[in-house]
Amino acid sequence: MPVYVKGVGLTKVSEHWEKNLVELAVEAAEDAIETGNINPKRIDKIIIANAVSQYLLRQSHLGPLIADYLGLRGIPAISIEAAGASGAMALHMGFREILSGAENILIIGVEKLSDNLSEEVTGAIALAEDWEFLAGLGITFEAIQGIMLHHYLNRYNPPRENIAKMAEISHKHAAKSLHAMYPFPTTVEKVLKSPPYADPLRLLEIAGRGDGAAAVILSRNDGDVEFLTSESATDVFRLFERDDILNLNAVYEATQRALSKHNLRLNDINVLELHDTSTIMAVLELEAMGFSERGKGHELLANGTLELNGKIPANTFGGSKARGDPIGATGVYQFVEIYKQLIEDAGFNQIDNAKVGMSVTIGGVASTAVINILRRR
Amino acid sequence: MKNNKVMKPTKDVAIIGYGAYIPKYRIANSEIARIWQNGALFEKNGKYPVPIQQKAVAARDEDSVTMAIEAARRAVRRAGINPKEIRAILLGTESNPYAVKTAGVTIAAAIGGPTDILAATYEFACKAGTEAIQTSIGLIGSGMAKYALAIGADTAQGRPKDALEYTAASGAVAYLLGEYVKGDSIAKIEATYSYAKDVPDFWRRGLSPYPNHFQRFTGDPAYFSLILGAAKGLMESLNYTSKDFDYVIFHQPNYKFPVKVAKILGFSDEQIKPGLLSHLIGNTYSGSSLMGLAATLDVAEPGDHILIVSYGSGSGSDAISMFVDDGIKTKRELAPKVMDMINNGITTVDYGLYARFRGKILK
Amino acid sequence: MSTSVPSYWRNIPVYLSMKGSKCNKCGAKYFPPRKVCVKCGSKDMSEYELPRGGRLIAWSIVRYPPKEFDEFAPYIVGLVELDDGLRVIAQIVDVEVDQLHVGMRLKSTVRRIYEDGSRGIVRYGYKFIPDHLGETETSQ
Numbered sequence: 001m002p003v004y005v006k007g008v009g010l011t012k013v014s015e016h017w018e019k020n021l022v023e024l025a026v027e028a029a030e031d032a033i034e035t036g037n038i039n040p041k042r043i044d045k046i047i048i049a050n051a052v053s054q055y056l057l058r059q060s061h062l063g064p065l066i067a068d069y070l071g072l073r074g075i076p077a078i079s080i081e082a083a084g085a086s087g088a089m090a091l092h093m094g095f096r097e098i099l100s101g102a103e104n105i106l107i108i109g110v111e112k113l114s115d116n117l118s119e120e121v122t123g124a125i126a127l128a129e130d131w132e133f134l135a136g137l138g139i140t141f142e143a144i145q146g147i148m149l150h151h152y153l154n155r156y157n158p159p160r161e162n163i164a165k166m167a168e169i170s171h172k173h174a175a176k177s178l179h180a181m182y183p184f185p186t187t188v189e190k191v192l193k194s195p196p197y198a199d200p201l202r203l204l205e206i207a208g209r210g211d212g213a214a215a216v217i218l219s220r221n222d223g224d225v226e227f228l229t230s231e232s233a234t235d236v237f238r239l240f241e242r243d244d245i246l247n248l249n250a251v252y253e254a255t256q257r258a259l260s261k262h263n264l265r266l267n268d269i270n271v272l273e274l275h276d277t278s279t280i281m282a283v284l285e286l287e288a289m290g291f292s293e294r295g296k297g298h299e300l301l302a303n304g305t306l307e308l309n310g311k312i313p314a315n316t317f318g319g320s321k322a323r324g325d326p327i328g329a330t331g332v333y334q335f336v337e338i339y340k341q342l343i344e345d346a347g348f349n350q351i352d353n354a355k356v357g358m359s360v361t362i363g364g365v366a367s368t369a370v371i372n373i374l375r376r377r
Numbered sequence: 378m379k380n381n382k383v384m385k386p387t388k389d390v391a392i393i394g395y396g397a398y399i400p401k402y403r404i405a406n407s408e409i410a411r412i413w414q415n416g417a418l419f420e421k422n423g424k425y426p427v428p429i430q431q432k433a434v435a436a437r438d439e440d441s442v443t444m445a446i447e448a449a450r451r452a453v454r455r456a457g458i459n460p461k462e463i464r465a466i467l468l469g470t471e472s473n474p475y476a477v478k479t480a481g482v483t484i485a486a487a488i489g490g491p492t493d494i495l496a497a498t499y500e501f502a503c504k505a506g507t508e509a510i511q512t513s514i515g516l517i518g519s520g521m522a523k524y525a526l527a528i529g530a531d532t533a534q535g536r537p538k539d540a541l542e543y544t545a546a547s548g549a550v551a552y553l554l555g556e557y558v559k560g561d562s563i564a565k566i567e568a569t570y571s572y573a574k575d576v577p578d579f580w581r582r583g584l585s586p587y588p589n590h591f592q593r594f595t596g597d598p599a600y601f602s603l604i605l606g607a608a609k610g611l612m613e614s615l616n617y618t619s620k621d622f623d624y625v626i627f628h629q630p631n632y633k634f635p636v637k638v639a640k641i642l643g644f645s646d647e648q649i650k651p652g653l654l655s656h657l658i659g660n661t662y663s664g665s666s667l668m669g670l671a672a673t674l675d676v677a678e679p680g681d682h683i684l685i686v687s688y689g690s691g692s693g694s695d696a697i698s699m700f701v702d703d704g705i706k707t708k709r710e711l712a713p714k715v716m717d718m719i720n721n722g723i724t725t726v727d728y729g730l731y732a733r734f735r736g737k738i739l740k
Numbered sequence: 741m742s743t744s745v746p747s748y749w750r751n752i753p754v755y756l757s758m759k760g761s762k763c764n765k766c767g768a769k770y771f772p773p774r775k776v777c778v779k780c781g782s783k784d785m786s787e788y789e790l791p792r793g794g795r796l797i798a799w800s801i802v803r804y805p806p807k808e809f810d811e812f813a814p815y816i817v818g819l820v821e822l823d824d825g826l827r828v829i830a831q832i833v834d835v836e837v838d839q840l841h842v843g844m845r846l847k848s849t850v851r852r853i854y855e856d857g858s859r860g861i862v863r864y865g866y867k868f869i870p871d872h873l874g875e876t877e878t879s880q
Contacts, residue, residue, distance in 0.1 A: 123806035132751060133772050137853055137865055138802060138809040139817045139829055146800025147819050147829065154798065154842060199801040199837075240819060240827040241770075245798075401834050437812055438833060438851040443864065446756075446850045451875075474862050483864065487756040487850050489789075713873040722872045724836075740811075 003098040004223030005216060005374065007036015008336040013181040013212035013324030015114040021053060021211075025066045025110040028213035032106065036217045040070070043217070044102040046077040049090035049109035051328035052124035056116045066108065083128035083363030084277060085232075087214070087331025088370035092230040094218045103220055109332030110213035121209055125327070128364035130238050142206060142278070144239055144365055146198035149280040152246055153200065155295065160200075162298035164191040166279040167204050167321050169306055174318025176348035181210040181324030205279040207325035214332035216339075225342050225374050228356075231258040232370040239365050250369035251288035251360055258371040264356070266290055269373075271341045271351060272306070272314040273334035273359035276321050282314075285360050289371075308351055316341060316349045331361040335372055342376040383568040383614040384511070386518020391562035391702065393458070393524070394553035396451025397671040398444045399658055399718040402434040404731045406543050412728045413538040428632035432659025434726060435532040435547035437734050441470045442480045444549035445530040446487040451712035452526065452551040453488055455563070460489030463553075464522035466496045467512055469505025469529045469663045471581070471588075473498055484528070495522075502579060503628055504689030505529060506550065506663040511569050511695060513554040518566075524555045531662035536587035537737060544631055546659030550667035562702040563674060563709070564683065570611040572603060573693030580691065590690075599692050600630065604638050607694035608686045612642075615698070619643035622698075623681040626652035626669035628688035630660045651676050652685075657719050672715035679703045743856040748863055753787075755865040756850055760826065762788035771826045793876025794822040794868070796844040799832060808854040820846055820868055823876070831867040839870070847871035 009031025011024050019027070025048070033040055048062045059065070063077030082089040087109035094105040113121050122142075126135040129144065149163065168188050174180035186204060194204035218227055233253035236242045242249070259265065266289070276282035286297040291312065300306055306314040317323050317337040320330060338357035340346045354376070361370045406429055435444065445468055453460050466481035473480065481496025495516075499505040506529020513525035530549035535542030557565045578599035581588040604627060612618065619625070625644050627635035632655050639649045652669030661668055666687040673683060681701040688694045732738050753759040754772050761773035765782035771790055776783050799818035802809070809815070816832040818840075832840070833851060846868040853865040871877075 119804065119807050119810065122804055126806065132747070133754075134829060135806075136863075138805060138812070138815065138831055140802050140805055142804070143800040143802045143817045144829070147798045147817065150800060151798035151819070196801065197803060199803075201800070238829075240829045245819065436834065436851075438853075438867070440852060440862075443850050443852060483756065486752050487864075490753065490757060713875060717873055722834075722870065 001099065001220065003095050003227040004219050004221065005225045005227055005339055006104065006219040006221065006223050007032040007034070007038055007217040008215065008339050009035060010179055010214040010333060010336050011212050012179045013210040013326055016211045017114065021057060021059070021110055021112040022066055022069050024112065024211060024213035025108045026069050028110070028215040029070055029106060029108050032215035032217050038104060038217055040072060043072070043075060043104045043106045045097060046072070046075060046106045046108065047090045047094050048077065048079040049086040049107065049328045049332060050079055050111060051081055051083055051086045052127060053112065055124045055127060056120060057112060081328070082368045084275065084327050085331060085361045085363035085368040085370050086328035087333070088335070088359065088361030088372055089232060089331065089368070091216060091331060091335055091372055092232055092370055095227055095230040098218050098220050105218045106215065107218065107332060108213060108215045109329030111326035111328045112211045113209045113326065114211050134238060140198065141364070142198035142201065145278040145280055146201045148245055148284070148365070149200050149278070152280060152283070155246070158298040160192065161188045162302040163279050163283060164188045164205060165301040166276055166282045167191045169301065170276060170315050170319040170321035173308065173316050173349055174322030177317045177323060178347070180318040180322055181208050182318070182322045201278055201280070207277045207320035208322065210324035210326055212324060212326035212329050212333065214329050214336050216332060216335055225339055225376055228373045228375045229258045229261050230370065230372045231261070232368065235367050237367050246284060248284050248288035248366040248369065250366045251285055251362065254369045254371040255289045258373055264373070268356050269312060269358045270354045271316060271338055271357040272312050273338055274314050274319060275330065275361050276315065276319045277325065277362070281362065285362070289360060308349060313351045316346060316351065331359070331370065334359040334361060335374070338374050342374060381614060382610050383570045385568045386514050386566065388518050388520055389557035390514045390517045390554055390566045391557035392552050392564045392566070392699065393555040393562050394452040394456025394708065395551065395563060395671050395674060396448045396455060396712050397548070397550045397668055397715050397718065398447035398451070399433050399548045400435045400439055400444070401722050401724055402436060402734065403431040403723055403725050404434050404728065405431045405725060408728055409543055415538060428656045429544055429659060430656060431725070432544060432546035433548055433661065434731055434734055439532065439547070440474045441472050441530040441532055441549065442474055442483055444532070444547065445480065445484055445528045445551065448530065448549040448551035449484050449488050449526060449528060452553045455708045455711045456553040456555070458524060458553070458555070461491045463491045463524045463526050464494055465513060465516050465525040466494055467499060467509035467525065467527050469499040469509040470531050471500055471502055471505065471662060472532045472534065501689035501693055502691050503630070503662045503665055504687040504693055504695055506667045507685070507687040507695035507697060510552055510554070510697065511571065514566055514569060517554055517556060524553060527552045527554065529663035529667040531664055533660065533662040534587055534735065541588065541590065544655070544660040546661050548658065548661030548664040548668055550664045550671050552667070560703045562704045564699040564701045564705070567698040567700060568611060568615060569695060569697045570607055570614065571693060571695045572607040572610055576603070576692035578690050578692055595690070599690065600634055600688055601638060603692045603694040604628070604686050604688050605641065607696040608642055608684070611696040611698060619648070621682060622648065622684045624648055624652060624673045624677060624683045626666050626673055626685045628666045628686065629653065629655035629669060632656045654715070654719070668715060674701070674705060675709055675714040675716065677701045677705060679705060742860055743863060745861055748861065758790040758848055758866050760788045760790050761785045769824060769826055771828060790826060791823040791876070792848045793871060794820045794846050796832065796840060796842060796846055797821050798842070799840055801837065816840070818868065833867050834869040845871045845876065847876050
């Protein structure tokens with residue numbers, strides 16, 4: 001029994017000084033309810049995706065809080081957390097709810113990062129990793145990715161520019177997006193000249209930190225776009241305990257299951273959302289999903305494959321680097337952006353004949369991975 | 378003149394392991410002088426006339442406990458014993474990270490986790506380390522303990538611009554003691570003698586970050602009086618003169634004092650040379666004379682007669698004499714030597730980085 | 741929030757001694773220690789102390805840490821493979837970035853991780869330093 005996408009909404013990713021977390025969530029949700037033409041009373045449940053507000057805002061229990069401000073007091077509501085994969089995971093849970101008999105599920109991914117100091121946000125981002133033997137010893141999430149990039153460069157010796165190109169592509173696509181945090185282009189040279197952040201990673205290779213909310217209404221009632229499949233997997237939690245630190249096994253597992261469930265092949269994917277928490281993660285995701293051989297993912301960045309007119313346009317609204325990465329909301333942004341491509345509402349970034357879109361969303365260094373696939377009817 | 382003031386254990390006790398640790402960072406005296414404009418800035422032929430050229434500086438993430446752990450691990454390695462059999466871990470320091478919480482248990486956890494232990498921290502300014510050694514001699518010599526670990530470690534602080542800032546340095550030295558086993562020990566303890574009287578030459582009040590001293594009063598009435606008292610006390614009790622020793626080590630708050638007191642007692646340059654390190658690393662406080670002893674053991678031959686005389690402000694002096702045993706030859710090769718640490722992997726820092734490392738910058 | 745003392749205390753053998761665990765049935769080794777063998781499922785595990793020596797595999801630099809670590813930044817973090825094959829990620833200290841190379845011989849040591857303000861406890865833990873004096877050359 002198919003699951004359909006009924007309505008979507010999102011806010012710009014930005015430093016929303018004037019709005020708090022709840023207001024952002026409500027804004028996106030009301031957008032989704034309106035575009036979906038849904039009677040809010042027929043929403044069975046609200047699933048909130050949020051990664052770090054317990055830590056940064058001292059606020060848990062977002063389910064009833066947001067339901068209250070949506071004017072839906074009494075409705076079942078829950079907040080789920082899977083670090084950076086929270087948004088995609090909330091959609092995954094919503095997907096399952098529809099399959100179990102629910103009529104309409106409202107998913108809202110929301111995150112507010114600008115209310116805190118940047119070093120506090122760094123600490124919040126590091127919550128996705130093991131505290132006792134990584135974060136608590138001073139190892140940040142960005143530095144873990146730095147280690148992975150260092151190892152990748154050492155093992156495969158790719159042109160450094162190829163890796164940095166992911167940021168250039170993301171920014172190119174964000175330039176014409178209405179909701180991106182950094183809607184302007186950049187170049188590989190600028191990226192590699194930006195200040196070192198977690199060497200060898202540069203500042204402009206790291207996802208943008210911003211506030212934002214995105215919402216989706218999933219329904220069992222007919223819609224133009226079908227939420228085809230949603231698969232997730234986990235991996236060894238601590239990077240150093242993995243057999244190969246460059247193998248995103250959770251991404252591989254989730255992709256294999258998602259594709260095989262509906263007899264899809266990678267060739268069938270017309271539009272892609274990568275979770276570029278840093279440039280190297282996008283490369284490793286491409287390899288784990290199977291779009292390229294191990295060690296050759298960077299070539300896809302360099303040879304135009306991921307451009308709007310390429311074989312697999314990716315991050316068509318800017319990705320985590322340029323659209324921004326409101327941690328728990330990112331997975332929902334990816335979903336909404338694919339949806340917009342499929343219903344030809346992508347404005348300047350519209351690609352032709354987008355029929356099937358796929359997103360990969362990771363929590364931490366892909367200790368969680370979620371693959372969501374949408375298909376136009 | 379003979380007196381029986383020396384202390385001797387009833388069972389034979391020996392040093393069965395030793396280990397030293399010196400941080401890799403150094404600051405030149407000329408650099409400190411450059412900032413405060415009060416040191417010997419006068420350069421003669423490219424060299425500064427002050428003998429202490431530089432001092433050892435602990436990194437921001439080091440303290441007396443972390444250094445003590447490194448020294449202890451090296452001592453255990455030289456001794457070749459099962460660390461779980463250590464019955465006492467005694468640390469002498471005047472820069473304890475905690476005013477209340479003894480480091481012996483932390484050091485224990487880092488060297489194999491013995492828990493059948495007595496742990497205590499000693500304070501007697503720069504002679505806290507030799508106090509720990511004497512207690513260890515007592516525990517083993519009385520049959521109460523099989524092995525005891527005595528450590529002198531400090532990340533000494535000098536008040537900015539004060540004379541002591543030029544010399545206050547960081548370092549740690551550990552001595553593992555056990556029953557003397559002929560041929561398999563490093564040095565057999567002969568006797569000890571401690572001499573102490575109330576001389577307030579240098580002190581630190583409870584909440585004060587830096588010590589105080591009364592300048593030239595720290596010389597004759599303090600350092601010289603106590604060291605001469607302790608050295609003579611031991612030597613006369615056992616009917617020795619300076620000729621009866623192969624090596625002697627004195628506490629080294631600077632370069633002049635140990636050289637002068639050696640001369641007064643009749644020791645030659647060759648006798649004090651291997652154990653005189655202050656011109657290379659400064660004054661490591663509770664590690665000072667112990668570091669000199671370690672450097673001496675690094676080069677001594679079996680049968681050598683060694684005398685170490687520490688000094689702790691407040692004041693007191695411990696004299697310990699020992700005979701090097703055959704075990705020294707193999708055991709000393711099992712861990713880095715003091716001169717290796719002094720000559721290898723050194724990084725010189727400027728005053729800014731030094732102030733940052735030593736927490737002297739208000740944040 | 742104060743740093744958790746019980747949590748630190750439970751990990752003292754791991755932080756100060758790099759204690760891992762070993763499966764008595766199939767021989768698999770783990771760091772940090774585990775109570776159940778991932779490979780064979782056995783609960784018959786023994787304490788196992790990791791060797792002090794290892795080699796550097798890959799590294800990065802933390803320039804923007806959370807505030808507890810601010811006074812130490814920038815600092816190097818690296819993936820280290822110990823002599824028994826186990827891997828760990830930890831800070832690499834007492835070395836300049838340009839001295840690092842893949843395969844560099846390192847030695848584990850105990851250093852301050854951070855202190856909980858002026859009144860809280862001092863957290864100690866393992867870090868790695870270059871083994872330029874060759875202390876880890878000979879096997880135990």
